[in-house]
Amino acid sequence: MKGKVLVGMSGGVDSSVAALLLQKSGWDVVGCTLRLHLDDPSFPPREGGCCSFQDVQDARRVCYALGIDHFVFNFTELFEQKVIDNFVSEYAVGRTPNPCIRCNRWLKFGAMLRRAEELGCDAIATGHYAKVQQGPDGRWQLYASPYGKDQSYVLYSLTQKQLAHTLLPLAALPKPKVRSIAQEAGLPVAQKPDSQEICFVPDKDYAGFLCRHNGHDSTPGDFVDAKGHVLGRHRGLTHYTVGQRKGLGIAFGQPMYVTRLDTAQNQVVLGPEGSQYSRSLLADDLNWVSIPAPETPLQVQAKIRYQAKPASALASIQPDGTLLLHFAEPQRAVAPGQAVVLYDGDLLLGGGTIVKGIKE
Template sequence: MSNKVMLGMSGGVDSSVAALLLLKAGYDVTGVTMRLRPDAYMQQCAAGGCCSLDDIDDARRVCYQLGIDHLVLNFTDRFEKDVIQYFADQYAAGRTPNPCIACNRHLKFDAMLQKARLLGFDSIATGHYAVIEQNAQGRWLLRKAPASKDQSYVLYSMTQDQLAHTLMPLGAYTKPEARKMAEEAGLQVAHKPDSQEICFVEDNDYAGFLERFTGEKAPAGDFVDQDGNVLGKHLGITYYTIGQRKGLGIAFGRPMYVTHIDAEHNRITLGEEGSQYADTLVAEDLNFIPFDVLGEPLRAQVKVRYQAKPAPALLSPMENGRVRVTFDEAQRSVTPGQAVVFYDGDLVLGGGTIVD
């Protein structure tokens, strides 16, 4: 059994309880807090937002209570490049990105694992709610956590190497159980609220953040209908996302939804009720877990958002390495830039990024 573990500790209850469980299982645990946000954003969301200065202090105190070492590793440059710049680029392209998935992919399961190896650790661990296991053929698999707080959707990009060297001790527990364990252990983070906002965006003001980060204000443009007729002016494409109904700034006397964002021509298409549904999508930048490549059409359950219910669909490989997903029933607000994740029951087949 690999014994020396680097545990990513955010200062929250989940990673703190992960430390408890790993210690009880006999692992040699070192808590590591990844300093991700550049200095310009470190003061934002300081009262409980992910990766804030307060969170670093909370993680340090938990490690002291548990009698384990605590390190703070600086990954701000890579975070700015792979998460913040990616976030800005995707919005500029008319897409709605998920920066937490980018952070997991590039920082928590790539940069942290690389650093762990350099420092002589056998594996890394996190407080995610998901299950990692190995099948009889030696293939590493990812499964949904049996509890309601399943986080497998944001983990679909994990590689075989990453899965083989990652521990997720919370996979069999519920959030209330985790809080109870933290309380019984006397950890002060037992009832700390979960972080809800994107850690580098203050007050969930995406458009304001993008304007400050890029130094440019998104130009106003046209709202158009499905036939291209101009309906009015929008504030800039960074203010909108697919499926949006509220906050359009125009009264139509009936519900209207954002159905398409055309960054090249700075146009946003609006449609009436029903137009916000799609029965097919195309995904790229794919990662599969039980197998390397999708070689033939495959039935699966598919999630187009973190909170969405899995919907039955057919996955069809395309010549350019993309996959077309055809749903049995049309899905609401299929959004370019978001992740689409494929399941077979509780088994994560993989996923990718929606492009169309």
């Protein structure tokens, strides 16, 4: 027996196959599902997702099929503090957060690791598509998965301790193979759809969620151009994000893009084609994963969104500890609040939170 591992079971096919593979390779596997928020009764049950009551039931069925114990941990209060409160406060200041990254750091690889230690487990595991490996200098490193689906971007904030106790058994598997393994093993979630939305916003209506959470919608204001000329009225800042073109609710005679959200003036700044691009960006709240913080400028490939293609850039640490990233080619829709993650090939170097895009 290799040791005891606590597997985070979302009720989906990926984490289910992760548990199966670890069991087959000789680990003593224990399953757990994190209860992160209460289901909103105004929405119908989802076929794919995570964290819902149905997902808990699906995870329990898989654990029963594998003959392993299954725990449910109630982390709703911590999730509210670390994820939802941040989501709400970031939108309030005109930023676009990524709640999955915070959930991974504080819940799935934070609180779950502490529970694993209490249960006498040697490691935790999830169904994320990425690779953890210890480097020759002893530092734990994170790699992107080379097989199509890669989730290393949302893991950039993990600490060395978290990585040292993490197993990611799907690192070398393409998604179709994972479904095939689940099907062959007769797992009840083999054909369950993947989650495509933020778990606590199942209808993808972020503005609607914020309205329900705050008890009121955001205040309408003016659309303006870069010089401050009023172009029309907007519905409230929470309805918009940097780079947005569709859904502005007003015709301008040419494509117009959101270039900035001015919370002080309650204005949405718009610009024509080309104005949504930035040559550089500034980021803070940095976490260096596979390497120590570089002392000299470093050539990297940077992703400014989960689905973005890596872009060549020069990264340099500023005297105040922030990161200045200068791109070889201008990048579209550099949104404050989103994560920028740096790579050297498949090796994830580190990342941070975008403060602002810089045009020139």
